[in-house]
Amino acid sequence: MVTIAVDAMGGDHAPHNVVQGALACVRDARCDFRVLLVGREDAIRAELPATIPEAVSIRHTDDVVEMNDPIASALKSRKQSSMYRGLEWHRDGDVQGFISAGNTGAVMALSTLLLGRLPGVARPCIGTFLPSSRGPVLLIDAGANVDSKPLHLAQFGIMGSIYTELVMERSSPNVGLLNVGEEKSKGNDASIAAWPLLQAAPIRFIGNIEGRDILKGTADVVVCDGFTGNIILKFAESFPGLLKSKFYDYAERGLVQKLWVGLIARTIKNMIKDWDYQEYGGVPLLGVNGISIIGHGSSSPRAIMNMIFAAKHMVDRRVNESIREAMTSQQSPT
């Protein structure tokens, strides 16, 4: 039976939100697997009911990677942490996947260090979801890397396409290269050189797309370097906050405006609920030799539950096997 390891100490509201998320998961009718809560046993037990569900188990670890630990210190001096040990147990085959809402940089670095890369993968990358008129689109890489070579960009496209097809269940997803113009001659050096590599890849490459095309859903998979992707992601995440501040400003104009804003706020909130990142519940680190799902520090129990299910889907749909196959069947990079 599949077991997913859960970093019970990861996130701003750990272990409470994490344990609640794990409980919601094993109580869900879809749950046909086990959840291993990794962390300080007493702290975890305090969050669990007297009768622990049969599908939940605990494995104690002493230490914790703090949210603001520098990555280097997490790698060196947090070897007894829930994050480090959880990933080691995944590497050793005790569990089939790992999720954490802890320190993002540390999860990425430790996952890459402990799990290693899949054969042929030059750089693991993060795929994240952005809303669009046609449903969520996968932005890849969203920040695992900063300077990306053309080959890296092409591999992001291949991995993103596989993930979208197998986990999002979209057959032959459109893959677009995020750029400053539609023509293949447009862009910076890396994107110009990535174009023919993406064109030759076993994916449905639709060419360059522009910033304005992301929210239209022109591409199911939006390929970019992690520098641009991280900035776009954080920029997009801040959009509801700006709307909210507009609502506050408007409400302050007077009592009528205040009442009116109160009435319409719920409608708007409902309309843009796909901007709520808790719904997606974490993002996959693709290209590592294992399954590592990374969540927002502020992850809700619902987000944690969705992350655990995402890890299980990656096991079931054999995402890494497909990536391995696609990478080894590609020509070796020159």
Added chain:
Amino acid sequence: MVTIAVDAMGGDHAPHNVVQGALACVRDARCDFRVLLVGREDAIRAELPATIPEAVSIRHTDDVVEMNDPIASALKSRKQSSMYRGLEWHRDGDVQGFISAGNTGAVMALSTLLLGRLPGVARPCIGTFLPSSRGPVLLIDAGANVDSKPLHLAQFGIMGSIYTELVMERSSPNVGLLNVGEEKSKGNDASIAAWPLLQAAPIRFIGNIEGRDILKGTADVVVCDGFTGNIILKFAESFPGLLKSKFYDYAERGLVQKLWVGLIARTIKNMIKDWDYQEYGGVPLLGVNGISIIGHGSSSPRAIMNMIFAAKHMVDRRVNESIREAMTSQQSPT
């Protein structure tokens, strides 16, 4: 008396919107300058009233740079166009500024070719406005360049600071470097190397800012390479469209929803009116030895009017003189 040359043939709705914008400008109480309409005389005259305002004059040109002309052909074979001739007259001192809502790539290339760069400026750049909780912020470079070196980024910061101080009238504007983390060690190679150059520049550099900080108005000037800037700009411009599509989707749920959406749409539109790029009316190409304001192809008469006023402000506030001074007082790049 200052004269601003206006490319009457530039834009999707030229010459109509351009001529209307010029008329609105000279009828405005603030107008203490002349406007020279450049383009096909008969087409321009057809848009003018029988009695042409005293501050408006026309200079005929035969040719037009089309919106979809490749830049190379605009440079080579459109030497009799309104854009080319207007910029030549600016170079020759007949007029003190130039505005166009035509082919953006062509305006940039021709401005750089014909006006040349200000002494010490390595790369001209485009500053564009994004809304924020604290009023518009200047994103620079928004797409004049694709691959930017550290020195270029530092110069974008200096030019953006000068423009924001003199034209936006914000004293000692905060300048932030758009990056993937706050620490100065974060980012891609170019941004890491740009940090100390910005720190040493005669501006109020507040360090790295992230994508989420743009709409908060943390920085008055957001420095980035033109690749990232162009993608961010076009992404931001597509937000209102996504909201609109959400409204349509909601309205389609039923009659009650339709009526409700009709009621609230006006409020929301009013709230996000600073996302209307017509209000800002074009963006300056900074670093060229002259004044060149570039507008959206879809520019309204109001946008054209604002562009003409922006050009006049750049003359009055001596923006280029300040840039020249800042650049020549900088250490020469090694």
